[in-house]
Amino acid sequence: MAEGTGAIALADGGIETALIERLGQELPEFAAFVLLDTARGRDALRDYYRPFVELAASRGMRIVLDTPTWRASADWGARLGYDEEALARANADAVALVRTLVEAVAPGAEATVNGCVGPRSDDYVAADRMTADEAERYHAPQVRALAEAGADRITAVTALDAAEAVGVVRAAEAARIPAAVSFAVGSDGRLADGSALAEAIAAVDAATGASADAFLVNCAHPEELRRGLGGEPELSRIAGLRLNAARHGEETGDAPEAFAAAVLELLERLPAVTTLGGCCGTDVPHIAAIAERSRA
Numbered sequence: 607m608a609e610g611t612g613a614i615a616l617a618d619g620g621i622e623t624a625l626i627e628r629l630g631q632e633l634p635e636f637a638a639f640v641l642l643d644t645a646r647g648r649d650a651l652r653d654y655y656r657p658f659v660e661l662a663a664s665r666g667m668r669i670v671l672d673t674p675t676w677r678a679s680a681d682w683g684a685r686l687g688y689d690e691e692a693l694a695r696a697n698a699d700a701v702a703l704v705r706t707l708v709e710a711v712a713p714g715a716e717a718t719v720n721g722c723v724g725p726r727s728d729d730y731v732a733a734d735r736m737t738a739d740e741a742e743r744y745h746a747p748q749v750r751a752l753a754e755a756g757a758d759r760i761t762a763v764t765a766l767d768a769a770e771a772v773g774v775v776r777a778a779e780a781a782r783i784p785a786a787v788s789f790a791v792g793s794d795g796r797l798a799d800g801s802a803l804a805e806a807i808a809a810v811d812a813a814t815g816a817s818a819d820a821f822l823v824n825c826a827h828p829e830e831l832r833r834g835l836g837g838e839p840e841l842s843r844i845a846g847l848r849l850n851a852a853r854h855g856e857e858t859g860d861a862p863e864a865f866a867a868a869v870l871e872l873l874e875r876l877p878a879v880t881t882l883g884g885c886c887g888t889d890v891p892h893i894a895a896i897a898e899r900s901r902a
Contacts (some may be wrong), residue, residue, distance in 0.1 A: 615668035617883025637677035721752030730798035741773020795834020804838035822846035851887035866895035
């Protein structure tokens, strides 16, 4: 089930930071998909997801779970010793792990298994950025692997500019799977290329015939996102938030209750949002606080 269709759905939290801090895992290149290679790693991934599924089930809420595949594309895979075949297998295994966990923990739950596609590079250097066509070619193998494995949707997560987001959406169209775009914004509320959220959304919609199911924002503190919100109609396309507990440059994040309050205050400006989760520095207590407040 996609965002924008009914009552609030929960999403999981900041998978990489939770795996490191709660579950003591080492993630080379901040890559969670490498845990799929060992029984111990797969157990850690299940231990990460399980409480989110239990939380949603106990409250009768929908759950949206990102696969641990933010780094499972060609360039990141090459750094970690994965060739194309190994990456395809990892993406397929990720979908299977999340799907079977939901079925085991909460049979019959309304769950979306979201194929997570991260950016080719975290470092924004304008001269090195891809065109939309280049991005489509780059991301197509991962998108295809996730689609063939049975993911419900693809999301470009922490998208840094409109062009790469367009490429992911087009790759998803070619693979015949729904797509969404989750933009990351900086401390000024703008994308890495300096564009406003509304501008980036408009650019993606113009280049794809508005074929993306929805837009989200992740990897920013609620206060930072608020700085980037105007009154533009394009912001009505934002249907999900997965935000950070801490502001950029700060080590200490908000406590779960304060984080939840700040997230839910944003819904006054973004009334189309129906999916709420977390990103860096968030874990089960933060999402539980959102669940409690959203049902109050």
